[in-house]
Amino acid sequence: xxxxxxxxxxxxxxxxxxxxxxxxxxxxxxQKLALEKQGYIVKYQKNQxxxxxxxxxxxxYSAAAPxxxxxxxxxxxxxxxxxxxxxxxxxxxxxxxxxxNYKSAKATQEQIPIQLKQLxxxxxxxxxxxxxxxxxxxxxxxxxxxxxxxxxAALPPQPTQRPFDDPAPRSDHESLHVGCLGIADEIGHRQxxxxxxxxxxxxxxxxxxx
Numbered sequence: 001x002x003x004x005x006x007x008x009x010x011x012x013x014x015x016x017x018x019x020x021x022x023x024x025x026x027x028x029x030x031q032k033l034a035l036e037k038q039g040y041i042v043k044y045q046k047n048q049x050x051x052x053x054x055x056x057x058x059x060x061y062s063a064a065a066p067x068x069x070x071x072x073x074x075x076x077x078x079x080x081x082x083x084x085x086x087x088x089x090x091x092x093x094x095x096x097x098x099x100x101n102y103k104s105a106k107a108t109q110e111q112i113p114i115q116l117k118q119l120x121x122x123x124x125x126x127x128x129x130x131x132x133x134x135x136x137x138x139x140x141x142x143x144x145x146x147x148x149x150x151x152x153a154a155l156p157p158q159p160t161q162r163p164f165d166d167p168a169p170r171s172d173h174e175s176l177h178v179g180c181l182g183i184a185d186e187i188g189h190r191q192x193x194x195x196x197x198x199x200x201x202x203x204x205x206x207x208x209x210x
Contacts, residue, residue, distance in 0.1 A: 009138055012131045021127045022120060031119055035112045038105065045105045048098040052090040059083040 022028060062080045063071035074080060092098065
């Protein structure tokens with residue numbers, strides 16, 4: 001390619017990134033839905049502790065004819081309708097199973113907010129580390145480019161190439177060129193080590209060659 005790739009600095013907003021991460025992360029949304037669902041489960045299990053009252057009812061037709069055809073005629077004409085309404089009250093005695101299920105649901109409901117807070121903290125740390133890594137990568141590229149410019153600026157004009165059969169001793173300019181390249185490499189190496197240490201403060205610094 002004829003063009004040189006240029007690293008363009010990117011502006012990061014940590015607060016906005018945190019806000020978007022807490023609103024749009026699928027795992028965090030799923031955890032919030034799990035908390036809401038557990039609230040309904042707790043309410044249901046709590047209702048199982050109370051007496052149960054059911055209202056029952058039925059409606060229909062009956063036939064009392066001595067023959068099959070007569071009975072069918074009575075059904076068709078709806079001659080003998082009947083209905084009934086009643087209630088059924090169930091009072092649990094002891095109800096150990098319902099109490100155990102309710103305590104288990106309550107314990108799960110208390111654990112989910114803690115897990116939600118831990119997940120939020122992990123998301124915030126992950127976003128902050130990602131932004132710091134992006135900034136460090138840009139600074140590393142910038143330092144490499146600066147070292148390259150320094151080395152190119154220190155290059156003296158290249159002498160005319162001599163024939164292969166007439167080697168010449170290395171001039172002072174060529175020695176200076178080699179020394180500048182070594183200094184540029186050392187500068188780039190030290191800048192790279194410093195940037196890596198700033199991005200990963202808990203990791204040991206790599207040894208720089210002297």
